[in-house]
Amino acid sequence: MDSVDFPFCSWLDSPVHNAWLVAEGQRLVTFAKASRLPGGFGSLDAQGRLPDGAIAETLHTARMTHCFAMAHVQGIPGCLPLVEHGVAALLAGPLRDARDDGWFARADGEGDTGKTAYLHAFVALAASSAVVAGAPGAEQLLGAATAVIETRFWSEEEGALRESFAHDWTQPEAYRGANSNMHATEAFLALADVTGHTHWLDRALRIVERIIHSHAAANGFGVIEHFDVQWQALHDYNHENPTDGFRPYGTTPGHAFEWARLVLHLEAARQRAGLPAPQWLLDDARGLFANACRHAWHADGAPGIVYTLDWQNRPVVQARLHWTHAEACATAAALLRRTGEGEYEQWYRRFWDFIDSHFIDRVHGSWHHELDPQNRPGASIWGGKPDLYHAYQAVLLPRLPLAPSLATALALGNVTK
Numbered sequence: 001m002d003s004v005d006f007p008f009c010s011w012l013d014s015p016v017h018n019a020w021l022v023a024e025g026q027r028l029v030t031f032a033k034a035s036r037l038p039g040g041f042g043s044l045d046a047q048g049r050l051p052d053g054a055i056a057e058t059l060h061t062a063r064m065t066h067c068f069a070m071a072h073v074q075g076i077p078g079c080l081p082l083v084e085h086g087v088a089a090l091l092a093g094p095l096r097d098a099r100d101d102g103w104f105a106r107a108d109g110e111g112d113t114g115k116t117a118y119l120h121a122f123v124a125l126a127a128s129s130a131v132v133a134g135a136p137g138a139e140q141l142l143g144a145a146t147a148v149i150e151t152r153f154w155s156e157e158e159g160a161l162r163e164s165f166a167h168d169w170t171q172p173e174a175y176r177g178a179n180s181n182m183h184a185t186e187a188f189l190a191l192a193d194v195t196g197h198t199h200w201l202d203r204a205l206r207i208v209e210r211i212i213h214s215h216a217a218a219n220g221f222g223v224i225e226h227f228d229v230q231w232q233a234l235h236d237y238n239h240e241n242p243t244d245g246f247r248p249y250g251t252t253p254g255h256a257f258e259w260a261r262l263v264l265h266l267e268a269a270r271q272r273a274g275l276p277a278p279q280w281l282l283d284d285a286r287g288l289f290a291n292a293c294r295h296a297w298h299a300d301g302a303p304g305i306v307y308t309l310d311w312q313n314r315p316v317v318q319a320r321l322h323w324t325h326a327e328a329c330a331t332a333a334a335l336l337r338r339t340g341e342g343e344y345e346q347w348y349r350r351f352w353d354f355i356d357s358h359f360i361d362r363v364h365g366s367w368h369h370e371l372d373p374q375n376r377p378g379a380s381i382w383g384g385k386p387d388l389y390h391a392y393q394a395v396l397l398p399r400l401p402l403a404p405s406l407a408t409a410l411a412l413g414n415v416t417k
Contacts, residue, residue: 004337004338004339004340005340006336006340006345007340007342008342008345010336010345011345011348011349011352011398012333012336012337012348012398012399012416013416018398018399018416021395021396021398021399022395022399024360024395025071025392025395025396026076027365027366028366028367028388028391028392028395029067029068029071029076029079029388029392030365031044031048031365031366031385031388032044032064032067032068032366032388032392033078033082034048034049034050035050035060035064035386035388036082036085037050037054037055037056038056039055039056039089039093039094039095039107040056040057040058040060040061040064040085040086040089040090040093040095040107041056041057041060041061041063041064041065041086041089042054042055042056042057042060042386043057043060043384043386044366044384044385044386045383045384045385046361046364046368046377046379046383046384046385047364048364048365048366048385051384055106055107055110056089056093056094056095056106056107057095057105057106057107058090058095058103058104058105058106058119058122058123059105059119059122060386060387061086061089061090061095061126062086062090062119062122062123062125062126063122063126063387063388063389064082064086064388064389065082065083065086065087065090065126065129065130066122066125066126066129066130066389066407067388067389067392067393068080068082068083068086069083069126069129069130069132069133069135069407070129070133070392070396070406070407070410071392072133073132073133073407073410073411074410074415080133080134080135083130083133083135083138084135084136084137086126086130087126087127087130087135087136087137087138087141088137090103090123090126090127090141091137091140091141091144093107094107094108095107097109097115097167100167100168100169101144101148102115102120102148102152102167102169103115103119103120103123103148104167105119109167112167114164114165114166114167114171114173115152115164115165115166115167115169116163116164116180117149117153117161117162117163117164117177117180117181117184118177118179118180118183118246120145120148120149120152120153121149121161121180121183121184121186121187122183122187123141123145124142124145124146124149124187124190124191125183125186125187125190126141127141127142127144127145127146128142128187128190128191128193128194128405128407129190129406129407130142131194132194132407132408132410132411133407142191142194142195146191146195149161149184152165152169153184154203158176158210158231159203159206159207159209159210160176160181160184160206160207160210160211160231161180161181161184161207162176163175163176163177163180174228174229175226175227175228175229175234176226176227176228176229176231177225177226177227177247178211178223178224178225178226178227178255179225179246179247179255181207181211182211182255182258182259182262184204184207185204185207185208185262185266186262186405188200188201188203188204188207189201189204189262189265189266189269189403189405190405190406190407190408192204192269192273192405193269193404193405193407193408194408198273198275201266201269201270201273201275202275204266204269205266205270208259208262208263208266208281208284210231211223211224211259212259212263212284212288213280213284215227215231215233216256216259216284216288217284217287219251220291221256221284221287221288221290221291221292222251222256222291222295222309222311222313223251223252223255223256223259223288224251225237225247225248225251225252225255226238226247235311236249237249242308242316242317243307243317243319243380243381245381245382248307248308248316248317249308249310249316250308250309250310250311250316251308251309251310251311251313252307252308252324253292253295253296253305253306253307253308253309253324254292254305254307254321254323254324254325254327254328255327256288256289256291256292257288257289257292257324257327257328257330257331258327258331259288260284260285260286260288260289260292260331260334260335261285261327261330261331261334261397263281263282263284263285263288264281264282264285264331264334264335264338264402265334265402265403265405266281267281267282267285267338267402268338268401268402268403269402269403269404269405271403272403272404282338282339285331285334285335285338286335289331289332289335289344289347292305292328293328293347295309295313296309299313299314299315299318300315300318300373302373302374302375303354303375304320304325304354304358304371304375305320305324305325305328306318306319306320307319307320307321307324307381317381318372318373319370319371319372319373319378319380319381320358320370320371320372320373320375321369321370321371321381321382322355322359322367322368322369322370322387322390322391323369323387323390323391325351325354325355325359326355326390326391326393326394327390327394328347328351329348329351329352329355329394329398330393330394330397330398332344332345332347332348332351333348333397333398334397334402336348337398337401337402338402348398355367355394358371358375359371361377361385365385366385366388366391367385367391368385369382369383369384369385369386369387370382370383393406396410398416399415399416400414400415400416401414
């Protein structure tokens with residue numbers, strides 16, 4: 001899909017803005033290099049240090065491997081060894097279950113939480129980006145990750161992923177989650193680019209049809225997060241634990257933004273592959289973005305996007321999370337690139353202004369991961385600065401076309417100079 005011509009001076013076309021994005025990305029990557037551990041990558045504290053006793057985790061290892069792969073492809077020195085380290089950790093380190101296959105959440109299954117679709121989607125994403133970066137072992141990791149998704153998680157009958165199992169693949173969880181399927185959609189877009197197999201795009205469309213075009217559209221484009229195995233909504237899920245970092249009660253506006261962006265990527269990917277791309281993909285992306293802006297921005301009288309809303313669109317958890325604003329910004333850029341409409345330019349600038357004023361930590365580096373309702377640094381949900389993924393993608397996506405996916409687009413040089 002070709003980019004539209006903007007009828008105004010857009011930041012997406014601004015050499016100064018693009019230079020700022022590049023510089024911020026380099027700053028983020030430099031900070032994140034300290035997360036390396038013998039068995040993968042771990043969580044950094046607010047000062048950018050590994051705490052005493054830090055151990056490797058699959059989520060951070062996969063996300064860091066993905067990000068360092070993108071950094072290497074762009075030509076940032078010192079990142080390929082980190083990609084190779086991540087691939088080795090995921091392929092043959094203690095994060096992988098050598099007996100039953102798949103990946104633990106933490107090394108050697110510490111605090112065993114079973115095998116989750118969410119984590120396996122990120123392993124597949126990391127593998128796909130590492131393949132683009134040319135890291136040794138990446139193809140083998142990709143094959144291992146896709147095999148587990150094919151045999152354990154993908155349900156052809158449901159057109160979506162099963163959620164989780166015990167470590168030995170028994171005890172399937174009687175739950176279906178939008179979050180894991182959202183990241184599967186992201187991974188499937190990358191897998192289609194790396195493997196050339198378009199069935200990944202068909203699977204992504206089936207996921208989007210179910211979770212967005214069916215359930216979210218019927219809910220005013222507020223994304224329903226939690227379902228039973230028959231895909232009936234669980235509206236009261238985690239009502240007593242509303243601050244959960246992965247399965248909070250109510251709706252999560254940050255996911256509405258993230259879904260909107262992925263829907264646009266899916267539309268562009270299908271068009272690029274010569275596959276049908278229904279009109280409702282753009283319509284649903286617009287609806288998701290509009291609903292999230294309407295109800296979550298300035299929802300409690302202060303600037304910023306609240307973490308969660310209840311079913312009457314009232315704020316529940318008023319903390320502002322960095323990933324939510326990163327996704328909002330990237331999605332505004334995607335809609336702006338897709339439509340050329342000034343409304344999205346205004347939101348894009350508004351979100352970056354807020355991020356610049358409140359999230360970017362120019363003292364200790366990276367971004368504060370959480371702000372309290374008064375927009376002061378907080379840690380009620382996410383302590384420290386463990387996550388490069390959302391912020392780094394937010395500085396890359398505005399400079400790229402909607403398809404192909406990130407690592408492939410960077411490798412092809414499809415970047416705004």
